[in-house]
Amino acid sequence: MKSNIKFILFIIVASLMLYLSQVSYKDFSLNKSISACVIAQMKKNNQLSSDLAKDYCEKEIKKKNK
Numbered sequence: 001m002k003s004n005i006k007f008i009l010f011i012i013v014a015s016l017m018l019y020l021s022q023v024s025y026k027d028f029s030l031n032k033s034i035s036a037c038v039i040a041q042m043k044k045n046n047q048l049s050s051d052l053a054k055d056y057c058e059k060e061i062k063k064k065n066k
Contacts, residue, residue: 030061033057033061034054034057034058034061037053037056037057037060037061038050038054041053041056
């Protein structure tokens with residue numbers, strides 16, 4: 001009986017930790033994707049400004065996440 005309680009407690013704590021890490025690092029991943037896209041767009045088109053490239057990348061990445 002004690003091993004079942006320990007196992008259930010472990011599952012609850014692990015689930016809570018996974019949820020917290022997902023909430024904490026969600027924006028970090030999005031920002032890294034946008035940065036990589038901006039760099040790629042700037043290399044592809046030298047005349048493109050960084051602001052326009054960032055706007056384009058944000059729209060495209062958010063469209064793919066829906």
